[in-house]
Amino acid sequence: MTSFAELTTMRVGGVIENYHPFTSTKALVAGAKKIWAASDDWMALGSGSNLVVGDQPYVGDVLHIKTRGVTVKKATGKKVEIHAEAGEDWDNFVAHTIAQGVRGLEALSGIPGTVGACVIQNIGAYGSDVSETIVSIDFLEYPSGNRRTVMADELALGLRTSALKTGDLRGIVLGVTFSLEPVDQSRESSPLASEQLATALGLSLGDRAPIDVARDTVLRVRASKGMVLSPDDPDSVSSGSFFLNPIVPERVAVSFSPEAPRWLMEPEPEAVVVPLDGSDVPAPPPMAEGDVMVKLSAAWLIEYSGLHKGFSLPGSGAALSSKHALAIVNTGGASGEDVAELARYIVTTVGNATGIYLVPEPNIVGLEI
Numbered sequence: 001m002t003s004f005a006e007l008t009t010m011r012v013g014g015v016i017e018n019y020h021p022f023t024s025t026k027a028l029v030a031g032a033k034k035i036w037a038a039s040d041d042w043m044a045l046g047s048g049s050n051l052v053v054g055d056q057p058y059v060g061d062v063l064h065i066k067t068r069g070v071t072v073k074k075a076t077g078k079k080v081e082i083h084a085e086a087g088e089d090w091d092n093f094v095a096h097t098i099a100q101g102v103r104g105l106e107a108l109s110g111i112p113g114t115v116g117a118c119v120i121q122n123i124g125a126y127g128s129d130v131s132e133t134i135v136s137i138d139f140l141e142y143p144s145g146n147r148r149t150v151m152a153d154e155l156a157l158g159l160r161t162s163a164l165k166t167g168d169l170r171g172i173v174l175g176v177t178f179s180l181e182p183v184d185q186s187r188e189s190s191p192l193a194s195e196q197l198a199t200a201l202g203l204s205l206g207d208r209a210p211i212d213v214a215r216d217t218v219l220r221v222r223a224s225k226g227m228v229l230s231p232d233d234p235d236s237v238s239s240g241s242f243f244l245n246p247i248v249p250e251r252v253a254v255s256f257s258p259e260a261p262r263w264l265m266e267p268e269p270e271a272v273v274v275p276l277d278g279s280d281v282p283a284p285p286p287m288a289e290g291d292v293m294v295k296l297s298a299a300w301l302i303e304y305s306g307l308h309k310g311f312s313l314p315g316s317g318a319a320l321s322s323k324h325a326l327a328i329v330n331t332g333g334a335s336g337e338d339v340a341e342l343a344r345y346i347v348t349t350v351g352n353a354t355g356i357y358l359v360p361e362p363n364i365v366g367l368e369i
């Protein structure tokens with residue numbers, strides 16, 4: 001019997017009692033409808049890189065999505081719409097788009113996982129995320145079994161979240177359509193949106209790099225932090241970043257020393273009410289104190305609270321990555337409970353030191369954090 005320990009990058013989790021792999025979308029649709037008619041206890045599985053599961057046997061149905069296929073749907077000259085089935089490997093897909101001469105995904109090189117799951121938490125890195133390029137998804141809705149196209153604006157894509165992550169939309173992503181931009185002969189990347197990436201390339205924010213160089217640099221920077229899956233890197237036996245970067249009111253952010261990394265969040269644009277009689281549009285109300293929100297670095301808060309890279313609880317198989325304080329790694333033989341215990345310890349320690357309670361990023365099943 002297969003187990004989550006074999007199918008997740010954290011390598012923890014109990015046996016799966018009802019395992020259903022699907023390699024074609026047709027079989028996936030038929031299989032999901034049959035399973036849903038019999039049971040409400042099911043979950044979709046991609047490549048298990050954002051999933052931490054408890055050690056008890058999982059009694060529900062697991063639909064393992066291994067469907068493949070990439071098609072160019074529409075090419076207008078200015079934009080190319082490319083569709084990929086949900087089970088395609090994300091990084092292979094990114095490499096494919098670059099090889100096809102289109103840009104828009106290169107900053108997201110090296111993120112583990114499947115194309116279908118990229119929607120769930122609106123995967124992002126280096127100033128970019130998939131909300132910028134997703135047009136729509138091919139979706140099998142639960143529990144009706146209706147198959148429909150869901151446009152990007154219905155997905156509530158936000159910072160590591162979506163309507164699928166919050167549960168407002170339930171079902172299976174069967175495929176994703178992206179709108180990408182053809183590169184001209186200069187083969188330049190999209191404008192660089194991350195200071196860290198720009199610095200690594202010896203360029204400035206907003207500059208463009210040769211697209212292959214941009215991808216290689218992203219992969220190199222990610223690998224230096226244990227963020228590229230590699231059998232040679234024990235720090236990549238993880239779920240990536242274990243905690244979300246907290247977003248706090250500005251008055252909380254300024255209570256930390258100036259070296260604390262922080263990013264001002266763009267305020268949500270207010271809906272503009274346009275009078276139909278042609279009179280002037282009223283000025284928006286001034287921003288109230290407390291409206292300005294700031295994103296802090298969870299990794300910085302963890303180290304500030306006294307937990308160092310490599311930190312582990314006595315006798316535990318789980319530890320903070322030796323390269324990046326934001327990742328919890330399985331150092332060998334960790335149980336799901338080892339991971340959860342360390343996560344709880346981090347939440348409490350950071351909470352006591354800073355008053356900020358970190359929230360896990362991965363999907364947690366059968367464990368309390």
Ligand SMILES: Cc1cc2nc3c(=O)[nH]c(=O)nc-3n(C[C@H](O)[C@H](O)[C@H](O)COP(=O)(O)OP(=O)(O)OC[C@H]3O[C@@H](n4cnc5c(N)ncnc54)[C@H](O)[C@@H]3O)c2cc1C
Pocket residue numbers: 009043044045046047048049050051065086111112113114115116117118119120121122123124125171172173174226227228229236238239240241363
């Ligand atoms: C080393 C490492 C680095 C990482 N770096 C990043 C990063 O830079 N940025 C980032 O955003 N993430 C990062 N992650 C997290 C992870 O790679 C992404 O969240 C990825 O999209 C998960 O894909 P998956 O196929 O492995 O999903 P899984 O882990 O299999 O599933 C995740 C969730 O999505 C659901 N799901 C999966 N497929 C579908 C589907 N087709 N339809 C409906 N629901 C589905 C599952 O039920 C589960 O709830 C990293 C992870 C690791 C291990």
